[in-house]
Each structure stands twice: as C-alpha cells, then as structure tokens.
Amino acid sequence: MKRSISITAAAALAIPMLFMGVPAAVADDAASSSDYIVSTRSFPKVNTAKTDFFAEATSTDVEDDSNWGGLGSMDVPQTKSQAEKDAEKKAQEEQARKDAEAAAAAEAAARLEREQAEAASRSQEREPIQQQEAAPAEQQQTAAAPEVPASKNGASIAAYAQKFIGAPYVAGGTTPAGWDCSGFVQYVFAQFGINLPRTSGAQAGVGVAVPSLAQAQPGDILANGMHAAIYIGNGMVINALNPAQGTQITDTSVFYGGYSIRRVL
Template structure:
C-alpha cells in the first residue's frame, strides 16, 4: 500500500468516528425533545408483597418458662358493657328500695307497738250490758287488715268495720261514716259515752270502748287498732247510741 492509500484510509476512519460522535448527541436530543426519559435500573427488582391484609391474625404459643417481665401476671380488670352497667345499677337501686321499705315497715311496727303501750288498757270484762259485750267483741279484731270499701274481717275500712261488728249483734247500719253519725240516739259528750257507742263524722267512724278510747280501722299501714280520740284529728264527731 502506498502512502496515498494510507492517507485515504486514515481520513475515512477519522470521518466515520466524527459521524458517531455527532449522531449520539442528536439521539439524546431527540429523546429529550419528545419528553421521554431513558434510564437503566442499577438494582435488582424487588419482589411483590404477599401479605394478606384481610386474613385473621393468629396467636403464637410461648414456652411455659418464658419471662415477660411480669406482664403475664397482671390482673387486668374486665370492662362492662353498657347493658351490664345498667343492670348493675338497677339491681343496686332495687336492693336499696327493699332495704328502705323494710326499715320503714320496722319503724311503723315499732310506732304501733309504742302507741298501744301508751294507751291505758280498758278492762271490758268488768263491764256489763249489751254495749260492753259489743265493745269486747270488737277488740278481738285488733291487727285485722284495712281494705278500702271492705266490710269483712279479711279487710275493711272504718265504716265497714263498724257495720260488720254491729251486724253480728243483729243491728243493720248504713255503709258510710257520715250516715252512721246520724243513727240511734245522740249522746251529749264523751263524758257520757259508754262502751259500744258509735263515734263518727263524714271522715271517720269508730266504736267507743271506754276511758277515752276507740277501736277503729285506720289505714293500710296500721290496720285495725285501739287508739285515743286524737284519731279524729281535732275534727268534730257525733256520739251515737244504738244499743
């Protein structure tokens, strides 16, 4: 190969190299102008997660000898549901109401006992006459229950009690206390009253047993008792004799 051929070959190689240098930037420029970013990954592709977020979690077992710093011995209080809390409140209120009712009943029983002790007892056995017999008969019903509109030993109100007792002696009385205040013969004062007389007004009726005392049906809490004349609450009453 002569010198002319060598020079021609070298020039051709240089020209080819220059063309490569010019083409590469042009390619990158075209990519940039088109908005496309070309990159290569220099790290391995990560595997996709296989976790099932909807799956139920499960407990794991531990060795019996595991030490959890005392956490395994903690006494964790159990919480109550609203329904359980309401039920507990209702049970506590019921117990309190029952205790209060029992206390009230005990106090009323004690009061009745004290009242009976404070009232001087009348010895009807020394009295004679039909009125005394009726009064003595009436006293056997101490403790009988009070029932509104009732007129039998199973339960009566004030006028029902008076009506029942007199009926056992063949005497028919009207049903109301106001009407009973008009029967028989009037008695002028309590000093003239005798056992078996009726003491009555439009509110209450009772049977006089002597010594300023009457036997009468009071109310659902006290039942039938012997009391003094304060049972009329200071209101006027009639004294009527029918025997």
C-alpha cells in the first residue's frame, strides 16, 4: 500500500516536469532549423468601380412636364461692347446738336415774327398821318413815268426798278414822287399787275420762300419787319433808304438781323 502511494506521487510530480521541458525542446529545434520566422497575411481583392460620365450625361432623361424655369424667365443683365457704347454716345451727341439747331432756328423765326408784328403795328399806327403828309407829294408826281417792259419776269422787274435810282424818300409814300421802302416795292410790282401788301413785314410772307441768297434771282423780294428791297443780282438790291439817300442800290447789309427772300413771279 505504501509502495503504491509512492509510485503515484512520483508520477504526479514527473508529469509537470515533463511538460515544462517540452517548450524548451521545441524552441531549440525551431531555432536550429531556421534563423527567421516568416509571417504572411492575405487581403481580399478590392474592385474599384469606374463611372462613365459621358454615358450618364447622354442617357439622362427629363420628364416632359418638368419645369426648370426656361431661358425666357431668366433676368440676365445685358452688357454692351465699347464700340456699341461709343456709337450710342455719338448718336446722342448728334441728336443733341440737331435739337440745339432746331431750337435756335425756332427762336430766330419767333424773333423775326415778333419784329415783323411790331413793325407792322407801328406802320399801321402811323400810316394815316404819313398818308396825309404824302398826299401833296403824290399830287406832284410827274406824268412821265418810265415805260413798263412788255415782258413779265423777274429780270424785267429788276431792270424797271433801277430806273428809279435817286427817287426821293418820303415816309408813307407810295409813288415816284416820294416813297418809303415798302411803298417803293409795292409800286414797282403793281406796274406788272402784282398787288403786294403795304408793309415790309407783310411783304416778307408773300409768294414762295427762297432758301438762301445764293439761290435768289433778280426780281425777288427781300424783306423783314423793318425794311424791304428788290434783288437785282450779285448780292445787290435796290431800295428806298432814307430822306438823305433816297432810292439807291446797296448790298444786303442794309438789313438788320435776318430777312426773308420771296419769289412772286
């Protein structure tokens, strides 16, 4: 009995000692068999998805009833090039110049109309007295008046008017015995069967307007609210000036301000 217990105890002590020696032996065997320990690890394969953007863009579908606003509803500011801005500025400047010229012309026409109206008013106020003063002179007019040309044209009127160079000036007069500027013009045209208004302001509106002196012809009337004359050509007129000078040929500087050029024949 004692022997069996001893054997059993010895066996129990021997078993741990046996297992404690195994790792050392294994380690010695491993160290002797190789100098390195190699460890490997594998990873699962990863597939990267590639996107075909062109295919997606061309295959995009939009519903027919979709409302994306549309270009017509977009308030896009409009810009102009420098050339367009310069052209617009030039057009505005040109329009401003035309407007200024039109305003100046309108002002000149209005001023001339006022002058004519004032002169006509003054002439009408003094006409009765002037006619009374001129009556004796009209009674003294000579019977031998120049012969009127047979032809009825502007050149004939201009030639006939020049036969009265030196005739006296009488305010309110209407005959060769004595006349004022508008009385002289009225008398000359009357000899050709043309009846003109009595005052220079009214004579400035008869017949047809001539645009400029460069287009005037002999026999045209030059007149404004203060003076009247008959054009004879080359920028010259014949007119009744004043008591000191009488009826003379002068240039157009005798007119103060603007004047109208009228053609009645």
